[in-house]
Amino acid sequence: MSETTEKSLNFIEQIIEEDLKNGKHDKRIHTRFPPEPNGFLHIGHAKAIYVNFMIAQKYGGKTNLRFDDTNPVKEDTKYVEAIKRDIQWLGFEWEGEPLYTSDYFGKLYAFAQDLIKKGLAYVDDQSAEEIAQQKGTPTEPGKESPHRSRSVDENLDLLERMKNGEFDEGSHVLRAKIDMAHSNMHMRDPLMYRIKKVTHHRTGDDWCIYPMYDFAHGQSDSIEEITHSLCSLEFEVHRPLYNWFIEKLEIFPSRQIEFARLNLNFTVMSKRKLLRLVEENVVDGWDDPRMPTISALRRRGYTPESIRDFAERVGLAKRNNIIDLGLLEFSIRDHLNKIAPRVMAVLRPLKVVITNYPEGKTEMLTTENNPEDESAGTRELPFGREIYIEQEDFMEDAPKKFFRLAPGKIVRLKSAYIIEYVDHKKDAVGNITEVHVKYFENSRSGQDTSGIKAKGTLHWVSAEHAQDAEVRMYDRLFNDEAPDGHKGRDFMEFLNPDSLEIITNAKVEPSLVEAKEGDRFQFQRLGYFCVDNTYSEPGKPVFNRTVTLKDAWAKMQKR
C-alpha cells in the first residue's frame, strides 16, 4: 500500500459525503451546468464547469448540460454551439444530449396552474412600474397588489389568455402569492411569468409567455432530479424561493448550494463588459487572445489541461476571492514546459558575422526538442557564417551581471559554438547594426574540447536559412489590478496600451514554416507561442505569445 496523503474535502464534498452516508437519493449524485446561451463562456465559467463535472465524476455521478433559455430576447443558437464546443474542449462530457429549459415550458405551465389552484399564484395586471413601487425597499415592507385575491378560476382563465397572446406585453404577469412584507425581497410575490411576443430560438412562436429564472431554474433541476444544484453566491438569497416552489409543488427536492465565483485580477469578467470590449473594437472579437474567454484562451495557446489544473488550484469556498493572474500563468507554463518543443526564433534580429567561419559553409547541428522529455527526440538545425541573435542580447556598455554578448565577452550559442566578441558597427544615429565575433572550432556542442566556460547561452538562427514570421506579443489587457473596481471611473480608462505588439519581421528556424494551426512551441529563452487559428496561412504561420518564460534577468533589472 502506498501512502496517500488524504486530500482534504472542500465544503461541497463534505455535504455530499454526508448525504452519501445518510443514503440520500439512493446515494446518487447528479449535477448540472446551466449556462444561458447569451454570450461566450469565460474562465470564470471554466471553474463552474470544472466544479460541477469533477464533483460528479469523483462520486460516480452524472452532469447534465442544460441551456437556461427562458429569455428569447437575449438568447441565440450560435451561443449554444460555442458553449458546447468550449465545454468539450475543456475535456468534459455531459450526460446524454444537451438539455434546455425550454423543453420544460409545458411542464412549467402546468406547475403554474397547480400553484394557482392551490391559491399560491395570481395574475397581476399592473404595470412594471406599479409593481416595482409596491415592492417596498429592503427596510420597508411592500404593499399587496389589488389583484392579489382573484378567484382561482379567474386566474386560470387570465393565465390561459396570456399564453394565447390575447394581452399585450407588459400588461399582465403571473406572480407567486407569498409575503409582501418578507425581509427577503425575493419572497415579496415574485414574478413567475411575463408576456413576451418574441420568437424563441427553439420553440419559435409557440409561446407568448416565458417563465422567469426563479420559476424555471429550480423546477428544471427538479425535473432532471439533480441532487446538488451548484451555483454562485449571488443566488444565495434566491434559495428560500427555490425551496418554496419545490415544496409547494411537491416535486423532487434538488438542493441548491452556493460557492464563490472566480475573479481574476487585471481583467474584467462580466459579459456586459466583455461585450463592450468587443463592440467598441478594443479587441478583435470574443476570441481575441487578450480576452478571458475560453475561446480566447484556446486561441492564445492555453491547454485544456492547464485550465483544469488552474481550476483545481484556485479551490472552492464561499469567500469572495481575487485570484492572481500569475497563478493561471503558472499553470500554463507548468504544462507547456513538459510538452512544448523548443525551437529557435529571434524576435528582434541583430546580425552577427563569425569572421573566422568559412564563407559559404553550412553545417547541420543536432539539438534536443525538449530537455524535459527525452522521447521528444532531436532535430537538425542549419548553422552558417552569418546568424541573427536577439538585439537585447548584445550591449555596448554592459553591466557586470550581463551574461550575454558585449565587448570582451564570450558566450555559447545554444546547441552550436562558443563565440567571442571582436567588433561591432553602428549606423548614423547610433543603432547597432552588426556584430563581429570569432568562434572556437573545437567548442561545438556535444563535442566541446575547448575547455572554455561561457557564462551565458544565446538563441540564434542562421541568416541564410531563417524564415520571416509574424509574431503577436500579447500582454494583459488592463494595467490596473481591478479595472472595474474604481468608483466613478470607467474600466476602459485602465486599458493597457501595450497589450498587443505585432512583430512582422521575426526570424524563425526553417522547420517552423510547416507549423500548423494550434501547434505550441517554446521559443527558446523567450516564452511559449502557438500558431494563431485566424491569421495564419499555409506556409505562413502567425505566432501568438501565450506566456513569457519566467525571467530572472528582467526582474533583476527592475530593481
Next chain:
RNA sequence: UGCCCCAUGGUGUAAUGGCAACACAUCUGGUUUUGGUCCAGGUAUUCUAGGUUCGAGUCCUAGUGGGGCAACCA
C-alpha cells in the same frame, strides 16, 4: 441603517475542539549549453472584544470590515 453570506501569510486554500499547513508569489543558495526547468532553504498568517472549555483559527455573543439582495435579466 432590514435580511442573507463571508473573515487564516502578499494571493488563494487546508487544519472538522488538541503542534496553524499546502500551493502560487517573494527572497537566498545550488545545478544547468534556456537568466527556463529542477533541487535545497528563508521571510510571512488566524479582524477585534468578551464568553464556553483543561485546551478555541474552529463553538457562543457583540462589534468591526467586506460582499450580496429592491430587472417583466440569469
